[in-house]
Amino acid sequence: MSLESVKYERGKLEILDQLLLPLQTRYIKVQGVEDGWRVINKMQVRGAPAIAIVGCLSLAVELLKDNSLDKKIMRQEIEGKLNYLVSARPTAVNIKLAADELINLANTLSANEDVSPEEFKEKFISSIEGMLSKDIEDNKAIGKYGSEAILKNIEGEGSVRVLTHCNTGSLATAGYGTALGVIRSLHQSKRLERVYCTETRPYNQGARLTAYELVHEKIPSTLIVDSMVAALMRSRKINAVVVGADRVAANGDTVNKIGTYQIAILAKHHDVPFYVAAPFTSVDLSLASGERIKIEERPDREMTHIGEHRIAAPGIKCWNPSFDLTPANLITGIITEKGVFPPDRIKEYK
Known part of the structure; x- marks a missing residue:
């Protein structure tokens, strides 16, 4: 059974604290937008699709507690809170696109005189709740394609x-x-011999989280440090690289976790197909190329410490971009819920 990072029942939201994995499994209650912003910003929840879902669900939880039945006030509050949530992790586009769609929905419901305040709230919250099931359906389609x-x-x-x-x-x-x-999906079809996962420094999402999921689901897997990728491709036959994306520009340029770009270069050198797997909510057609994507920079401490233990020389300066840009010409295909497309044609299918 897959791990559950988001637990939601109407009016009740909990997220798995990913900062504690793999040693502890603890869920945190998210009781409103302030909590939602905090768990996203602190990376207690991460991954572009999950950020969007948790952010929007935190608003749904808060709205259910709000007894205001003035449509104009609700619309104003919704817009302000959604824009605030977007600021928690600005590089991931999914939450921005979700916020824009929900603001448009709130504007439409507010302007419709046939929609009562109660119906406004119900339709708006139901729209957010539908994001959960749709994300799982889209992911299964991505897996298949x-x-x-x-x-x-x-x-x-x-x-x-x-x-x-x-x-x-x-x-x-x-x-x-x-x-x-x-x-x-490859494992379920009994065609996966082995998956290699990088540790993904400096935050170790691969070593802490991917490895945790692979072991949990008994998928044959091996952990490597980030600097081993070239040696791995040279010494062992790798059939494909598949990574995610925090944002894809209209020309197919992709921003993903720092280290992705160098893997794409190595894959090109070793003739290994390099795929990006992402739902269309990660595709941002407002950006002609990836050069315009703002790259979030994270605190020095993520590089200089592991937990409370300092591993870097005191006084050293750090540069810690959380993401890097992989040009479209290094990408074999972008895997979406609608199929697999050449990166330079992704805009034709959204």
């Missing part, structure tokens, strides 16, 4: 070795996962 694309290059009924980076599974989505969903 991605595994089929990878297996097309394999002769007969042979098995494959796949490399992934960062965490893109149930802990980064509502469930099943994007890139890890592809790996899960």
Whole structure:
């Protein structure tokens, strides 16, 4: 059974604290927008799809507690709170797109005189709640299309070795996962020989989270440090790389966890197909290329400490971008819930 990173019943939201994994499993109550912003910003919840879902659900929880029945006030509050939630992690586009859609919905409901304040609130909250089930459906489709694309290059009924980076599974989505969903689909079809996951420094999402999910689901897997990727591709046959995305520009340029770009370069050098797995909510058509995507920079402490233990020399300066840009010409295909597309044509299918 997949891990559950988000637990939701109407009016009640809990998220799995990913800062404590893999040593502790503890859920945190999210009782409103302030809590939602905090768990996203602190990376207690992470992964672009999960950020969007948790942020919007935190608003739904808060609205259920609000007894105001003035549509104009509700519309204003919704817009302000959604824009605030977007500021928690600005690089991930999913929450921005979700916020824009929900603001448009609130404007439409507010302007419709046939919609009562009670109906306004119900329709708005129901729209947010539908994000959970849709994300899982989309992820399963991504898994299916991605595994089929990878297996097309394999002769007969042979098995494959796949490399992934960062965490893109149930802990980064509502469930099943994007890139890890592809790996899960390969495993279910009994065509996965082994998945290699990077530790993903400096935050170790691969070592802490991806490895945790792979062990939990008994998927054959091996952890490597980030600097081993070139040696791995040279010494062992890797059939494909599959990673996630925090934002995809209209030309197919992709921003993902720091370290993705260098893996894409190595994959190109070693003739290994390089796939990006992401729902269309990660595609931002307002950006012609990835050069315009703002890259979030994280605190020095993520590099200089492990827990409370300092591992870097005191006084050293740090540069800690959380993401990097992989140009479209290094990407074999973008795996979406609608199929697998060449990166330079992704805008035609959204």
